[in-house]
Amino acid sequence: xxxxxxxxxxxxxxxxxxGLARVIIAIRISVVVSIIVFAAIGPxxxxxxxxxxxxxxxxxxxxxxxxxxxxxxxxxxxxYAWLVAAIDLSFTLGLVSLTGGAESPVVVVLPLVVIASAxxxxxxxxxxxxxxxxxxxxxxxxxxGEPSVDLAGRAQALWWALYxxxxxxxxxxLSVLLERENESRLQALVEAEAxxxxxxxxxxxxxxxxRSYEAQQEGLQVLLHEFRTPVASIDALSExxxxxxxxxxxxxxxxxxxxxxxxxxxxxxxxxxxxNLSRQPSFSSGRVRRVDLAELIAEAGxxxxxxxxxxxxxxxxxxxxxxxxxxxxxxxxxNLLENAARHGRGLPIDVVCERTEHRLSIxxxxxxxxxxxxxxxxxxxxxxxxxxxxxTAGLGLWIVSEIVxxxxxxxxxxxxxxGGLTASFTIPVN
Numbered sequence: 001x002x003x004x005x006x007x008x009x010x011x012x013x014x015x016x017x018x019g020l021a022r023v024i025i026a027i028r029i030s031v032v033v034s035i036i037v038f039a040a041i042g043p044x045x046x047x048x049x050x051x052x053x054x055x056x057x058x059x060x061x062x063x064x065x066x067x068x069x070x071x072x073x074x075x076x077x078x079x080y081a082w083l084v085a086a087i088d089l090s091f092t093l094g095l096v097s098l099t100g101g102a103e104s105p106v107v108v109v110l111p112l113v114v115i116a117s118a119x120x121x122x123x124x125x126x127x128x129x130x131x132x133x134x135x136x137x138x139x140x141x142x143x144x145g146e147p148s149v150d151l152a153g154r155a156q157a158l159w160w161a162l163y164x165x166x167x168x169x170x171x172x173x174l175s176v177l178l179e180r181e182n183e184s185r186l187q188a189l190v191e192a193e194a195x196x197x198x199x200x201x202x203x204x205x206x207x208x209x210x211r212s213y214e215a216q217q218e219g220l221q222v223l224l225h226e227f228r229t230p231v232a233s234i235d236a237l238s239e240x241x242x243x244x245x246x247x248x249x250x251x252x253x254x255x256x257x258x259x260x261x262x263x264x265x266x267x268x269x270x271x272x273x274x275x276n277l278s279r280q281p282s283f284s285s286g287r288v289r290r291v292d293l294a295e296l297i298a299e300a301g302x303x304x305x306x307x308x309x310x311x312x313x314x315x316x317x318x319x320x321x322x323x324x325x326x327x328x329x330x331x332x333x334x335n336l337l338e339n340a341a342r343h344g345r346g347l348p349i350d351v352v353c354e355r356t357e358h359r360l361s362i363x364x365x366x367x368x369x370x371x372x373x374x375x376x377x378x379x380x381x382x383x384x385x386x387x388x389x390x391x392t393a394g395l396g397l398w399i400v401s402e403i404v405x406x407x408x409x410x411x412x413x414x415x416x417x418x419g420g421l422t423a424s425f426t427i428p429v430n
Contacts, residue, residue, distance in 0.1 A: 021071035024116070029064045032057065035106055039099060046099045053098045060091045074120070081120035085129055088113045093136045102141045102157060110137060110160070111167050118171035126175075130168030134161025230261040233303050237261070260299050288430075291326045293319040293360075297351055300333035306341045306349055315353040322360065323430040328403050333362070335396045336423050340366035344420070355429070363424035370415045379413060400425075 036057050039046050047053065067073055073080050092113050095106045110133055118126045141157040237258045241251055294315050301311045333351075340349045344366035352363045371379055380401040400423070404411040409427030416422055 021074040022068060024074055025064060025067045025071060028067070029061065031109060031112065032060045032064060035095060035099070035109075038105060042105075043100075046104070049098050053095075056091065056094050056098060060095070063087060063091065078120070081117075082125070085113070085117040085120060088116065089129065089133050089136065093133075093140055096137065097140045097143070101143075107137065107160060110164055114164050114167045115171045118168065118175045121172075123169075123172035123176050126168045126172035127165060130164040131161075134158075134164045137161060137164075230303055233305075234258055234261045257302055261303065287327070288323055288325050290321055290323050291329075293322055293353055296326060296330055297333060297353070300330050300337055303330075303334045304337035304341055306337050310346075310348050311337070311351065312348050313351045313353075316355050319353055319355050319360065322355070324360070324427070325407055328407050329427070332400050332403050332407075332425065333364070335400045336364040339396050339423075340364055340368070340421075343368035345369075347420075358428055358430060359426050360429040361424065361426045363422055365416060365420060365422040367416075367418070367420040370419055370421050371413070373415060376413050376415070380411070397423075 039053060039057070067084070072078065073084055092106065092109050095109075096104045099106050114126065114130050114133060117129045121129065138154075138157045138161055141154065237254045240246055241254050241258075246254070294313065297311075297313050297315075301307055337349065337351075345368050347367035349367075350363075350365045352365075354361045380397045401411050404425045404427065407427045409425050411423070411425045414422045414424070
């Protein structure tokens with residue numbers, strides 16, 4: 001858009017070009033005013049026709065004022081170019097005739113008329129105008145009937161006519177050269193802008209490819225992180241089930257828990273199928289369904305390896321049946337409990353759930369070393385780990401932040417006075 005604006009500035013009349021046109025019109029007005037002053041204080045023979053001279057000068061001033069009001073008439077190659085040139089020439093020849101004919105000082109304005117026409121007309125048209133101006137001046141000199149118009153005076157008039165043609169050729173030729181130079185500059189600018197646009201498109205393409213690659217890598221990291229916990233749990237449960245020391249009651253509970261993990265993996269595979277073409281991780285593709293929050297927390301605790309009595313849960317009675325994106329909420333709880341278990345030094349982990357109208361608030365508090373207050377804002381950054389313990393490459397809390405945001409909720413972290421970290425989030429529920 002910026003380059004297009006620069007190109008249009010060269011081909012579309014702008015305020016700056018109108019300003020230059022007004023400067024030229026101001027010079028035209030100055031010439032008319034100078035003729036008025038010279039006619040008033042000059043020789044008596046310049047005022048032989050005072051009434052007609054006054055009318056013509058008033059018309060010239062009015063004409064200049066009209067041009068000042070509409071400066072576009074002064075621009076090159078307009079449909080009014082010949083009209084403006086013809087009016088200029090008519091006023092000039094008329095003033096030459098009224099102020100002394102062959103002896104009129106206004107004759108010096110004729111070259112200005114030719115030069116001005118070179119800026120509006122083609123070279124051939126400018127030469128034609130010069131020939132008309134020369135012929136008109138010779139006719140004015142012959143029609144003046146002055147006794148001083150002898151052979152030398154006629155020769156001088158012819159010389160002026162030839163001189164006007166020379167001026168037309170020179171000024172018109174220079175105008176053509178300037179026009180060609182401007183066209184060459186415009187063409188060079190167009191080519192430069194085209195090359196620049198191509199370079200920008202190439203950079204944008206490289207940036208998009210890089211972002212796509214990074215998104216794929218990021219998605220792979222997320223998938224590895226999310227699948228690791230349920231797979232590890234199922235593996236541990238399968239070993240326990242094969243153990244001969246397990247009682248039938250414990251085996252049934254283990255099989256039921258393995259089934260929960262299998263359903264969790266199935267839900268995540270469904271989410272993976274819904275990942276959009278940009279290949280960015282899907283954080284909110286779960287389906288809204290009615291769940292018991294206490295059971296969901298127990299499932300998340302099992303997946304994270306945290307069970308009572310270490311896991312201490314406090315829930316409101318009215319959260320036994322809520323409609324929510326169960327998969328997304330379970331992923332949030334699993335990651336938060338995993339993080340609390342990893343850094344909680346084996347101490348109890350508290351989960352407190354409250355519901356207010358259509359909002360569900362859950363807080364997960366551990367009793368680990370905590371996080372310095374000035375580092376709280378960094379713990380949800382991608383690939384950032386503030387602990388020296390081996391974990392999830394700094395993705396767990398970032399995933400939590402992304403899922404909570406996708407669920408339309410808010411996430412906060414705070415240090416506990418008695419030590420540890422509290423992660424609390426609020427999401428909409430029905």
